[in-house]
Amino acid sequence: MGTPSTMLKLGTIAPDFSLPDAGNDGKLVSSQDFQDSAGFLVVFMCNHCPYVRYIGKALADFAKEYQPKGLAIVGINANDVADYPDDSPDKMAEEVVNFGYTFPYLFDQTQEVAKAYRAACTPDFFLFDKKRKLVYRGRFDASLPKSDTPVTGQDLRAAADALLSGQTINSTGQKASFGCNIKWKQGNEPDYFRSIRLKPSAEGVIGAEDDISPQGLQSKKSKIIQEKPVSVDDERPQSEEEQAKSSEVYETEFRGQMTKLREQMAELKDELGQQRALMKQEFGRIGDRFKVIGKHFDVADKHFKAIDKRFQTVDKHFEVVQEDMQKQMNERLAVMEERFDGLSKHNRLISWLLGIIVVAAGAAIAFLSV
Numbered sequence: 001m002g003t004p005s006t007m008l009k010l011g012t013i014a015p016d017f018s019l020p021d022a023g024n025d026g027k028l029v030s031s032q033d034f035q036d037s038a039g040f041l042v043v044f045m046c047n048h049c050p051y052v053r054y055i056g057k058a059l060a061d062f063a064k065e066y067q068p069k070g071l072a073i074v075g076i077n078a079n080d081v082a083d084y085p086d087d088s089p090d091k092m093a094e095e096v097v098n099f100g101y102t103f104p105y106l107f108d109q110t111q112e113v114a115k116a117y118r119a120a121c122t123p124d125f126f127l128f129d130k131k132r133k134l135v136y137r138g139r140f141d142a143s144l145p146k147s148d149t150p151v152t153g154q155d156l157r158a159a160a161d162a163l164l165s166g167q168t169i170n171s172t173g174q175k176a177s178f179g180c181n182i183k184w185k186q187g188n189e190p191d192y193f194r195s196i197r198l199k200p201s202a203e204g205v206i207g208a209e210d211d212i213s214p215q216g217l218q219s220k221k222s223k224i225i226q227e228k229p230v231s232v233d234d235e236r237p238q239s240e241e242e243q244a245k246s247s248e249v250y251e252t253e254f255r256g257q258m259t260k261l262r263e264q265m266a267e268l269k270d271e272l273g274q275q276r277a278l279m280k281q282e283f284g285r286i287g288d289r290f291k292v293i294g295k296h297f298d299v300a301d302k303h304f305k306a307i308d309k310r311f312q313t314v315d316k317h318f319e320v321v322q323e324d325m326q327k328q329m330n331e332r333l334a335v336m337e338e339r340f341d342g343l344s345k346h347n348r349l350i351s352w353l354l355g356i357i358v359v360a361a362g363a364a365i366a367f368l369s370v
Contacts, residue, residue, distance in 0.1 A: 002051065002266060003121040003181035006192055007137055010171055014040060014132040015116035019076065019106035022089035023096035029104045034072035039163045040132060041066075041073045041156075044114060044124040044182065047095050048086040050145050050270035051179030052123050056099040058151040059123075059140065063103050069164055073103040078114035079122075079183040087183070114182055115190045121179040127159055135163060138174040145270050180267060 020026040034040050043059070045052045052059075063073050079087040089107050096105050108114055117126055127136035136159035143149040155175065162169045184193065 002178045004176040005124045006118045006120045008118045012134040014128045017113045021104040022092035022107050023105045037072035038070035040128040042126040043075045044119040045075050046077045046079045046087045046122045047091050049122045049180040050274050054145045060100045062153045075105045078108035078111045080185045135169045139177040
């Protein structure tokens with residue numbers, strides 16, 4: 001269960017402040033530093049709240065768009081860092097980098113500035129005109145964590161556009177912002193917030209093992225009222241008027257405890273949802289990486305197939321070359337054989353002629369001898 005903003009009265013003059021900027025090594029930033037700007041937006045926010053984290057990127061984009069138009073913007077974190085160390089100034093500096101905030105992110109350690117603005121929740125928006133009169137207080141837009149409504153900043157954009165263009169901002173259509181309550185230091189809760197703060201005497205009435213269904217809570221409420229019908233001072237039976245007052249007190253305590261319990265459950269549910277979303281996102285990234293690796297394997301496989309085809313082409317080329325060389329060698333051998341055959345015939349002719357010459361020479365010698 002979240003907390004709505006108090007909807008500070010329109011026309012209220014912006015309270016002055018001077019706070020350290022966690023995103024700029026603790027440099028002091030004063031509201032007077034922006035007195036020449038056309039408008040002044042104060043955003044009460046923190047690091048761990050799922051409502052703030054849900055619109056974080058859109059808020060950073062809003063600032064980058066409207067700061068050049070003359071709208072001065074500051075973020076202020078007033079949470080008790082002793083109980084919520086994730087909201088410490090060191091963590092604030094990390095958030096400035098993570099979300100890309102271009103505006104000062106200030107730390108209200110005493111929580112006095114938050115009280116001066118009657119801030120109640122994170123995020124809580126206060127828009128002032130050039131004269132530093134409050135002209136808009138309300139929500140960023142209608143989106144909430146786990147809702148289907150997109151984060152657009154529609155409500156705050158409409159107010160900022162009207163302010164910067166010199167138009168009148170509609171005062172009746174402004175809707176309260178909603179988020180985690182500011183984490184006040186123990187005993188430092190402002191009067192406007194104490195109506196939902198549990199009194200110490202009621203603490204421990206509802207435990208983790210209790211049934212928090214409507215029927216179970218109603219039964220618990222009746223038990224609380226019935227268990228204390230007698231005054232602690234003198235143990236005498238209470239009058240009807242005293243019983244009515246006592247019942248009213250315990251009913252108020254019970255309602256306060258229910259509010260706190262539901263708020264804690266809502267915050268836990270939001271945090272679990274955020275962690276689930278982050279895990280889903282991370283698993284998605286891992287899946288994308290495996291897809292990329294698979295694509296690389298596919299490309300490598302194609303390369304190997306191409307290389308294999310090239311080897312096949314080379315093999316075919318060698319076969320063709322080998323066949324061609326074999327053919328040429330056979331043709332040359334045939335020519336050489338023909339030549340050898342020609343030489344053999346020529347040699348036989350020469351031998352025959354030599355034989356005839358020898359016979360003729362012998363006959364001539366014999367004739368001459370006679």
